[in-house]
Amino acid sequence: xxxxxxxxxxxxxxxxxxxxxxxxxxxxxxxxxxxxxxxxxxxxxxxxxxxxxxxxxxxxxxxxxxxxxxxxxxxxxxxxxxxxxxxxxxxxxxxxxxxxxxxxxxxxxxxxxxxxxxxxxxxxxxxxxxxxxxxxxxxxxxxxxxxxxxxxxxxxxxxxxxxxxxxxxxxxxxxxxxxxxxxxxxxxxxxxxxxxxxxxxxxxxxxxxxxxxxxxxxxxxxxxxxxxxxxxxxxxxxxxxxxxxxxxxxxxxxxxxxxxxxxxxxxxxxxxxxxxxxxxxxxxxxxxxxxxxxxxxxxxxxxxxxxxxxxxxxxxxxxxxxxxxxxxxxxxxxxxxxxxxxxxxxxxxxxxxxxxxxxxxxxxxxxxxxxxxxxxxxxxxxxxxxxxxxxxxxxxxxxxxxxxxxxxxxxxxx
Amino acid sequence: xxxxxxxxxxxxxxxxxxxxxxxxxxxxxxxxxxxxxxxxxxxxxxxxxxxxxxxxxxxxxxxxxxxxxxxxxxxxxxxxxxxxxxxxxxxxxxxxxxxxxxxxxxxxxxxxxxxxxxxxxxxxxxxxxxxxxxxxxxxxxxxxxxxxxxxxxxxxxxxxxxxxxxxxxxxxxxxxxxxxxxxxxxxxxxxxxxxxxxxxxxxxxxxxxxxxxxxxxxxxxxxxxxxxxxxxxxxxxxxxxxxxxxxxxxxxxxxxxxxxxxxxxxxxxxxxxxxxxxxxxxxxxxxxxxxxxxxxxxxxxxxxxxxxxxxxxxxxxxxxxxxxxxxxxxxxxxxxxxxxxxxxxxxxxxxxxxxxxxxxxxxxxxxxxxxxxxxxxxxxxxxxxxxxxxxxxxxxxxxxxxxxxxxxxxxxxx
Numbered sequence: 001x002x003x004x005x006x007x008x009x010x011x012x013x014x015x016x017x018x019x020x021x022x023x024x025x026x027x028x029x030x031x032x033x034x035x036x037x038x039x040x041x042x043x044x045x046x047x048x049x050x051x052x053x054x055x056x057x058x059x060x061x062x063x064x065x066x067x068x069x070x071x072x073x074x075x076x077x078x079x080x081x082x083x084x085x086x087x088x089x090x091x092x093x094x095x096x097x098x099x100x101x102x103x104x105x106x107x108x109x110x111x112x113x114x115x116x117x118x119x120x121x122x123x124x125x126x127x128x129x130x131x132x133x134x135x136x137x138x139x140x141x142x143x144x145x146x147x148x149x150x151x152x153x154x155x156x157x158x159x160x161x162x163x164x165x166x167x168x169x170x171x172x173x174x175x176x177x178x179x180x181x182x183x184x185x186x187x188x189x190x191x192x193x194x195x196x197x198x199x200x201x202x203x204x205x206x207x208x209x210x211x212x213x214x215x216x217x218x219x220x221x222x223x224x225x226x227x228x229x230x231x232x233x234x235x236x237x238x239x240x241x242x243x244x245x246x247x248x249x250x251x252x253x254x255x256x257x258x259x260x261x262x263x264x265x266x267x268x269x270x271x272x273x274x275x276x277x278x279x280x281x282x283x284x285x286x287x288x289x290x291x292x293x294x295x296x297x298x299x300x301x302x303x304x305x306x307x308x309x310x311x312x313x314x315x316x317x318x319x320x321x322x323x324x325x326x327x328x329x330x331x332x333x334x335x336x337x338x339x340x341x342x343x344x345x346x347x348x349x350x351x352x353x354x355x356x357x358x359x360x361x362x363x364x365x366x367x368x369x370x371x372x373x374x375x376x377x378x379x380x381x382x383x384x385x386x387x388x389x390x391x392x393x394x395x396x397x398x399x400x401x402x403x404x405x406x407x408x409x410x411x412x413x414x
Numbered sequence: 415x416x417x418x419x420x421x422x423x424x425x426x427x428x429x430x431x432x433x434x435x436x437x438x439x440x441x442x443x444x445x446x447x448x449x450x451x452x453x454x455x456x457x458x459x460x461x462x463x464x465x466x467x468x469x470x471x472x473x474x475x476x477x478x479x480x481x482x483x484x485x486x487x488x489x490x491x492x493x494x495x496x497x498x499x500x501x502x503x504x505x506x507x508x509x510x511x512x513x514x515x516x517x518x519x520x521x522x523x524x525x526x527x528x529x530x531x532x533x534x535x536x537x538x539x540x541x542x543x544x545x546x547x548x549x550x551x552x553x554x555x556x557x558x559x560x561x562x563x564x565x566x567x568x569x570x571x572x573x574x575x576x577x578x579x580x581x582x583x584x585x586x587x588x589x590x591x592x593x594x595x596x597x598x599x600x601x602x603x604x605x606x607x608x609x610x611x612x613x614x615x616x617x618x619x620x621x622x623x624x625x626x627x628x629x630x631x632x633x634x635x636x637x638x639x640x641x642x643x644x645x646x647x648x649x650x651x652x653x654x655x656x657x658x659x660x661x662x663x664x665x666x667x668x669x670x671x672x673x674x675x676x677x678x679x680x681x682x683x684x685x686x687x688x689x690x691x692x693x694x695x696x697x698x699x700x701x702x703x704x705x706x707x708x709x710x711x712x713x714x715x716x717x718x719x720x721x722x723x724x725x726x727x728x729x730x731x732x733x734x735x736x737x738x739x740x741x742x743x744x745x746x747x748x749x750x751x752x753x754x755x756x757x758x759x760x761x762x763x764x765x766x767x768x769x770x771x772x773x774x775x776x777x778x779x780x781x782x783x784x785x786x787x788x789x790x791x792x793x794x795x796x797x798x799x800x801x802x803x804x805x806x807x808x809x810x811x812x813x814x815x816x817x818x819x820x821x822x823x824x825x826x827x828x
Contacts, residue, residue, distance in 0.1 A: 173787060181788065232670040246754070253662050255756020256646040257791050262753040265786035267683060267746075274683040332681075336750055339676040340660070342669020372679035373587060374595065377671050 030066075033058065035406030037066045041076055041093050042120075042404070048082070048090035067093060074099040074162075074411045075119060075403065095120045100409060101161040103152055104395025106169040106213055107145055109133040109185045109240040110301040113392040114148050116156060121224060121397055124161075125152055126389060133186045141186065142193070146200035153204075162412055163206045165399045168193060169213040169391035171241045176258040178210040185241045185284070209398075213237055214261055214349075216394030217384075218245025219252055221347050223397055226385040232343040235384075236263060236330070237391070238350030240301060242282040248341065268332035270366075271325065280329030283351045289322050305351045312358050323358035330359065331366025334381070338367065342377045349384040356383045444480075447472065449820030451480045455490055455507050456534075456818070462496070462504035481507060488513040488576075488825045489533060489817065509534045514823060515575040517566055518809025520583040520627055521559055523547040523599045523654040524715040527806040528562050530570060535638060535811055538575075539566055540803060547600050555600065556607070560614035567618075576826055577620045579813045582607060583627040583805035585655045590672040592624040599655045599698070619826075623812075627651055628675055628763075630808030631798075632659025633666055635761050637811055640799040646757040649798075650677060650744070651805070652764030654715060656696040662755065682746035684780075685739065694743030697765045703736050719765045726772050737772035744773065745780025748795070752781065756791045763798040770797045 040055055041047060047055075053063045070076040077096040081089040097118040106113040110133065116125035131144055149166055156163055170193065172183025178194030198208040218235035227233060233247040244263035246253045254260050264278030279285060283305065290311075291304050311319040334346050348356060360381050367376040384390055403409060454469055455461060461469075467477045484490040491510040495503040511532040520527040524547065530539035545558055563580055570577055584607065586597025592608030612622040632649035641647060647661040658677035660667045668674050678692030693699060697719065704725075705718050725733040748760050762770060774795050781790040798804055817823060 244754075248662055248667050249665070251663070253755075255791065256758035256793075257756060257787070259787040259791045260754065260756040262756075262786040265753045265784075266750055267784065269681060269683055269688040274688065336680055337754060339679045340658075340674065340751060340754055341667075342671060342674040342676075344670035370679075370681065372676040373671070373673040377669065377673045379670075 031406030031408070033062070033066055033406075034070060034408055035404050037063065038070060038075060038095070039404050042095060046079060046092040046094045048092055050090060052093075070408070071096075072414065073408050075408060097122060099161060099411065100164050101156045102164040102396045102399045103149060103156075103166045104169065104216070104392040104397070105145055105149060105166070106216075106392040106395065107131065107133060107141055107186070108171055108213070111388075112144065112148055113389060114152055115389060115392040115396045116152055117393070117396045117400070118161075119400065119403070121400060123393075125155065127152070128388070138186070138188050138191050138193075138196075142196045142200050145197060149197075149201060153201075162409075163204070164409055165207045165209065166197075166201070166204070167208075167216070167395035167398055168197065168210040169216040169395045170210055171213045171237065171239060171243065173259050173262070174210050174212050176254070178208075180210065181259070207399075211395070211398070212243060212245070212258075212261065213239070213391040214243035214245040214263075215252055215254065216245070216392075216398065217349050217386075217390035218247050218347075218394065219398055219401065220386055220390040220394035221349075221384060222247050222250075222252075223401070224386060224393065225347065225390075227345050227347065227382065230344055232341065233345050233347060234263075234334075234337055234341065234343050235347045235349055235390070236334075236352065238283055238348060238352035238355075239388070240282065240284045242278040244337070246341065247343075263333060263337065266333045266336050268329065268336065270329045270332045277329060277333035281326050281333065286322060286326055286355075290319060301351070305354055309354050312355070320358060323355055324362040326355075327359035327362025328366050331363030332370065334363060334379075335367050335370035335376075338371045338373075338376055338379050342373065343379055345380045345382050347382055347384050349386075349390050350388055353383045353387055445820030445822070447476070447480055447820075448484060448822055449818050451477065452484060452489060452509070453818050456509060460493060460506040460508045462506055464504055466507075484822070485510075486825075486828065487822050489822060511536060513575060513825065514578050515570045516578040516810045516813045517563060517570075517580045518583065518630070518806040518811070519559055519563060519580070520630075520806040520809065521545065521547060521555055521600070522585055522627070525802075526558065526562055527803060528566055529803060529806040529810045530566055531807070531810045531814070532575075533814065533817070535814060537807075539569065541566070542802070552600070552602050552605050552607075552610075556610045556614050559611060563611075563615060567615075576823075577618070578823055579621045579623065580611075580615065580618070581630070581809035581812055582611065582622075582624040583630040583809045584624055585627045585651065585653060585657065587673050587676070588624050588626050590668070592622075594624065595673070621813075625809070625812070626657060626659070626672075626675065627653070627805040628657035628659040628677075629666055629668065630659070630806075630812065631763050631800075631804035632661050632761075632808065633812055633815065634800055634804040634808030635763075635798060636661050636664075636666075637815070638800060638807065639761065639804075641759050641761065641796065644758055646755065647759050647761060648677075648748075648751055648755065648757050649761045649763055649804070650748075650766065652697055652762060652766035652769075653802070654696065654698045656692040658751070660755065661757075677747060677751065680747045680750050682743065682750065684743045684746045691743060691747035695740050695747065700736060700740055700769075704733055715765070719768060723768050726769075734772060737769055738776040740769070741773035741776025742780050745777035746784065748777060748793075749781050749784035749790075752785045752787075752790055752793050756787065757793055759794045759796050761796055761798050763800070763804050764802055767797045767801055 053060045074096050076093050078091050079094040081091045083089045097120045101116050104115045112131040114127040173181040180188050180191045180193050182189050193210045214237045221235050231250045235245040237243045242264040244261040246261050266277045287304050467474045488510050490507050492505050493508040495505045497503045511534045515530050518529045526545040528541040587595040594602050594605045594607050596603050607624045608622050628651045635649050645664045649659040651657045656678040658675040660675050680691045701718050
């Protein structure tokens with residue numbers, strides 16, 4: 001389904017010898033230029049071919065050829081015209097939001113989320129439903145995922161849209177083949193999620209992929225969040241479990257085998273105790289300590305967190321102190337990540353958002369005390385503006401990043 | 415001194431809106447192509463213009479024009495010819511090793527190292543001299559550095575070589591302006607090393623820069639070490655102090671303000687004690703525990719380490735146990751870095767090389783136990799093949815990476 005535009009004749013980059021290619025993009029000049037023109041139109045919202053030639057420095061014939069291909073591929077469209085001071089009206093171009101759709105789903109302990117976006121990243125669908133992830137077998141979860149995805153596919157079909165891909169966000173370690181090595185909160189081990197889902201979706205023509213929820217949350221934050229475009233950022237999930245996605249020099253980094261960002265496993269010393277950050281600072285831990293209900297891994301997490309917020313607002317000292325402990329433990333873990341990666345911002349996602357006023361001050365104190373660089377290297381602790389939607393949104397938009405990089409889609413029937 | 419080749423007409427990439435440019439290289443097609451041709455010649459060692467056209471897919475006229483510029487810039491040269499089956503003999507091209515030289519120096523607690531390389535990375539000079547870094551004022555260290563560098567510049571001058579740049583490796587935190595925020599082992603704080611050295615070198619025409627020693631060691635390892643070309647690697651220094659340089663997706667990553675890789679400051683729990691990795695695992699700590707001399711921060715570090723190796727070989731149990739403790743502490747720190755970054759290899763530099771047979775097994779046990787990914791994500795603990803020369807070599811070769819990326823130098827008088 002996803003193909004690169006035809007090569008303009010530049011061959012593969014050598015990786016022999018000990019000189020690694022610094023820049024990976026010589027393989028396909030035309031693909032690069034297609035992506036370049038698309039990003040330019042995105043940045044301008046609407047612009048003419050003449051604007052594009054002026055902005056890119058490419059000559060007008062090249063711009064016309066690139067634009068023609070992008071229109072044919074249903075990536076750009078003509079959208080009205082303006083009359084300038086001289087000559088003919090200029091036709092304006094914008095991103096074609098009417099044809100393609102990309103789907104992202106998140107499966108978690110207490111819910112599933114589905115997001116569909118068009119090529120401009122506008123939400124076409126944003127669904128959330130309760131799902132007892134910890135109480136379901138992997139097979140039942142796949143059926144539920146497939147059921148949700150099929151409803152979305154049907155809806156997109158009925159609107160005449162072509163699906164670009166379906167990506168799943170999972171709270172666990174997902175290898176580069178889309179196999180879930182482990183997702184402890186879901187009870188999954190070595191589970192080939194993409195193969196199973198592909199089969200449940202009856203081998204669709206679009207790609208079915210899976211990735212860690214924190215990785216995809218980071219992708220969404222970097223594209224749509226309050227800190228969009230930031231070069232160095234760490235995103236922390238705040239659902240039942242705790243994971244991180246790393247944006248370094250503007251890109252998501254997955255590590256050699258796909259397991260980068262295992263923030264929850266960092267061993268820290270907090271309040272005289274040594275343990276994993278996740279065991280000290282996850283929402284699961286918070287609910288274990290504070291919930292008045294026995295049922296913390298099911299589908300009532302959101303209500304439980306709301307209850308904790310209410311009690312914290314009322315000034316219940318055990319609640320406030322438990323939240324400060326969470327903040328100190330998070331801060332201890334973040335300090336480690338900051339010492340290693342020196343990010344500009346750490347974005348707290350999921351439920352941390354609702355709890356931030358009690359958590360963040362404690363975390364900031366730990367950072368100031370622990371990080372080696374003065375002023376903690378200037379890092380800012382901020383809360384997500386995308387909330388629980390971030391991982392599914394990132395799943396849906398990862399493919400938009402590929403398109404922006406020049407991997408252009410092909411409409412059916414062309 | 416360092417200039418980019420002229421633009422082929424492609425303008426600046428927009429960073430407006432929330433779409434960050436995925437690829438930064440559209441600004442200068444010709445610079446990219448110059449770097450591409452150079453890297454191709456490097457990979458092939460020697461090749462003809464026709465080979466380049468075939469390998470790159472660029473047309474022959476473009477290749478000829480690019481090669482002409484690279485020869486004029488003293489980056490490539492013609493070096494003999496071969497007679498093929500048909501037609502005229504083909505002129506072979508190779509990297510011009512005869513004109514430019516790049517200088518790197520490292521200042522440390524017990525020594526200074528200077529390396530000069532040509533454009534192929536061949537060592538032209540490799541000097542090491544004792545230097546009492548902890549006993550010297552910053553001013554005295556700058557004088558000593560400048561003295562060493564001037565001798566090298568004179569030597570290069572006498573050989574008719576033009577200096578590309580002088581870069582200094584410092585065991586401490588260096589910001590993006592080349593100011594040393596702190597280098598505790600040297601006793602430096604907020605010291606504007608590059609400005610001071612530039613002045614001591616009488617404002618030379620080439621760039622004077624400074625960076626963290628571990629960052630530069632990582633650059634050298636990634637270009638020349640046994641694991642050259644590796645995409646995801648962490649390099650650990652093993653001089654008196656302990657630092658790290660991070661190679662992520664093929665590039666050195668410095669973080670938002672230049673302070674990434676503060677490995678020594680990571681807080682770990684080892685053998686029931688909680689503290690900074692550097693306090694548990696540095697060579698300084700090892701010597702403090704084992705040295706029979708009072709003088710461990712001066713210039714006798716190498717001799718002291720050799721003595722420890724001799725005692726370990728003889729099976730002295732306190733020495734072997736101290737080395738295993740160092741290994742466990744290093745392993746605890748490396749486990750944190752592996753959980754976050756999932757590298758393919760961790761390279762132990764400096765004195766860790768000589769001590770590796772006693773340190774590495776203990777470190778590996780900790781990794782296996784602590785890292786979340788099974789099999790520690792496949793990470794390998796290896797020892798540097800470049801040894802103490804790595805940071806100075808990396809300092810000298812950083813500029814070669816810039817040239818490979820298309821930032822071509824200009825010979826004097828052109």
